[in-house]
Amino acid sequence: MLISSHSCLLLLDKCSTLLQLKQAHAQLITLGLARHAIASGRVVAVCALSCFPGGLDYAYSVFNDCRMPNSFMWNHLIRAHVQLKDHDRALLLFNSMRRRGFRPDQHTFPFAIQACFSQSMLRIGMALQGCVVSAGYERDVYVVNALVGMYGGCGVVGAARQVFDETPERDLPLWNIMIRAYVSSGSVCMARKLFDEMPERNVISWSCMIDGCVRHGLYKEALGLFHEMLVMEEAKPNEVTLSSVLSACGRLGALEHGEWVHAYIGKFGMKIDVVLGTALIDMYAKCGSIERAESVFCGLKCRDVMTWSAMISGLAMHGHDGKCLQLFSLMQREGVRPNAVTFVGVLCACGHVGLVGEGRHYFDSMWEEFGISPLIQHYGCMVDLYSRAGLVDKAYEVIKNMPIEPDVLIWGSLLSGCRTSGNIEMAELASRKVIELDPLNSGAYVLLSNIYAKSGRWDDVKSIRRVMEEKGINKTPGCSLVELDGVVYEFFAGDDSHPISMEIHSMLEEIMRRLRMIGYVENTAEVALNLNEEGKEHALLVHSEKLAVAFCFVSTPPRTPIRIVKNLRICVDCHLAFKLMSGEFDREIVIRDCNRFHHFKNGSCSCRDYW
Numbered sequence: 001m002l003i004s005s006h007s008c009l010l011l012l013d014k015c016s017t018l019l020q021l022k023q024a025h026a027q028l029i030t031l032g033l034a035r036h037a038i039a040s041g042r043v044v045a046v047c048a049l050s051c052f053p054g055g056l057d058y059a060y061s062v063f064n065d066c067r068m069p070n071s072f073m074w075n076h077l078i079r080a081h082v083q084l085k086d087h088d089r090a091l092l093l094f095n096s097m098r099r100r101g102f103r104p105d106q107h108t109f110p111f112a113i114q115a116c117f118s119q120s121m122l123r124i125g126m127a128l129q130g131c132v133v134s135a136g137y138e139r140d141v142y143v144v145n146a147l148v149g150m151y152g153g154c155g156v157v158g159a160a161r162q163v164f165d166e167t168p169e170r171d172l173p174l175w176n177i178m179i180r181a182y183v184s185s186g187s188v189c190m191a192r193k194l195f196d197e198m199p200e201r202n203v204i205s206w207s208c209m210i211d212g213c214v215r216h217g218l219y220k221e222a223l224g225l226f227h228e229m230l231v232m233e234e235a236k237p238n239e240v241t242l243s244s245v246l247s248a249c250g251r252l253g254a255l256e257h258g259e260w261v262h263a264y265i266g267k268f269g270m271k272i273d274v275v276l277g278t279a280l281i282d283m284y285a286k287c288g289s290i291e292r293a294e295s296v297f298c299g300l301k302c303r304d305v306m307t308w309s310a311m312i313s314g315l316a317m318h319g320h321d322g323k324c325l326q327l328f329s330l331m332q333r334e335g336v337r338p339n340a341v342t343f344v345g346v347l348c349a350c351g352h353v354g355l356v357g358e359g360r361h362y363f364d365s366m367w368e369e370f371g372i373s374p375l376i377q378h379y380g381c382m383v384d385l386y387s388r389a390g391l392v393d394k395a396y397e398v399i400k401n402m403p404i405e406p407d408v409l410i411w412g413s414l415l416s417g418c419r420t421s422g423n424i425e426m427a428e429l430a431s432r433k434v435i436e437l438d439p440l441n442s443g444a445y446v447l448l449s450n451i452y453a454k455s456g457r458w459d460d461v462k463s464i465r466r467v468m469e470e471k472g473i474n475k476t477p478g479c480s481l482v483e484l485d486g487v488v489y490e491f492f493a494g495d496d497s498h499p500i501s502m503e504i505h506s507m508l509e510e511i512m513r514r515l516r517m518i519g520y521v522e523n524t525a526e527v528a529l530n531l532n533e534e535g536k537e538h539a540l541l542v543h544s545e546k547l548a549v550a551f552c553f554v555s556t557p558p559r560t561p562i563r564i565v566k567n568l569r570i571c572v573d574c575h576l577a578f579k580l581m582s583g584e585f586d587r588e589i590v591i592r593d594c595n596r597f598h599h600f601k602n603g604s605c606s607c608r609d610y611w
Helices: 005-014 018-030 037-049 055-065 071-083 087-099 108-114 119-135 141-153 157-165 172-185 188-197 203-215 219-232 239-252 255-267 274-286 290-299 305-317 321-333 340-353 356-370 376-388 392-400 408-421 424-437 442-454 458-471 501-517 533-541 544-555 572-584
Strands: 479-484 487-492 562-566 589-592 597-601
Touching (some): 037 055, 037 071, 055 071, 071 087, 108 141, 119 141, 141 157, 141 172, 157 172, 172 188, 172 203, 203 219, 203 239, 219 239, 239 274, 255 479, 274 305, 290 305, 305 321, 305 340, 321 340, 356 376, 408 424, 408 442, 442 458, 487 544, 501 533, 501 544, 501 572, 572 589
Parallel strands (some): 562 589
Antiparallel strands (some): 479 487, 479 562, 589 597
């Protein structure tokens, strides 16, 4: 029994396999509608936009068989290629459509313009804008949205803003697209200005603005926006919003904020999927609570490669090399194939504890076992691994044999390793390379200066300082962050601007007095200044992490754990002082420096003095 043509058309939309779709199409053929424009158009549309293997090929066979194809068919074929990222083919279809006498409409242009969302396609996108104006669609909301998105994607934010400003009727998606264009170009201030002018906002608006702040290092501002979002109640945060907020918490080491977000997810019954789960794992790991990260990981029913990689990287940061490598093996046994990100975590784990042979094995296995070509990050891990182990010659061999040009981070890793080994000749070579690539890089000058100072070469130290002054290069100040009662406090080296600065310094002096009584002696070799011993001791006393710890001693009850995030590598003197503090005052002190975590407890450190 034959079914009606209307029923056949409805069946097309419900097909879940290509076979079902072909069967419905066969019914249309039997009804004599196979070459009818509407019926054929629906078949092409369903095939083109489906994920059926061979669906697009079948769409073309129907399209070519149609005696009178219409714009609807062309539009869906163009759209299908845009969704497949086959932008060249999409534009070829657009040109073919015009050559065959079909007039692009308000549905055609948005798809064609979306094929130009890259710098290399900018000229074609500009030409398309000319076509839009000629066709009279320059005020169509969908076409305008596509144009603003195209210019934003190409990094031409001025042209995007011009189209935006020339549009009299702007819908909410257009505002969001313009904000995203500013954010992508790094103009977060302009994005915020436009955001504040919006007549209405939705969750996409807030998420885009929060994510923009996170991507450009404005973590406090991201948390401020999130709290503003909750107060204004214009939109409810979704998984995307919360993932960005958790990322900001992780970067700041704001554990209390992160725990609050986790509780918010539970309160509103949001499902912790792989996206939120991965974000929570990363946040807890970066905030120093690796146990909570493991708890979230174990509680996830579904894990993808990024979830495994986040847990592996977290364990590596905390120096849990055994657990990290065991998890890497378990990941493979469970059928999850590691990617480039996974191997960065594995190689970091080897580097943090000096597993040179193991690191080499994992590096070689990337290509040999998994077909992954090492990226510059992986070479950086190997340079770091050898440098930390004092094998700077081997590290230099890695650099010389790299198939890609070494960057600042590669040479910086070698330079940092020279500080440990005292290899001045290699340090001078590495610092020259860093400065060639980044003439204003203060770290290269400071590290080389520290190496000279450690060797007592004070004339060379003065020479470097003089060059820095002449070039206007300032040393990156040591900065430490502490979260207390939901507020993130910043401390800089030598800082006395805090409202309770006198109490902080008084507490710090008392702490150091107690430490000296149990044998602590300042490691003045760490001071790269030609001062007398008293001056060097004072310079060590006011390091940002020591001020942050003293603040916590003043502001929290005894035995309360302390968590600090520092922007630079922790120095040898502070490392020794914190080990002694943790035992003398029965305080767990967790420091995240620019390289890794240090958990100080009962007079020892989790890094086992290898960092």
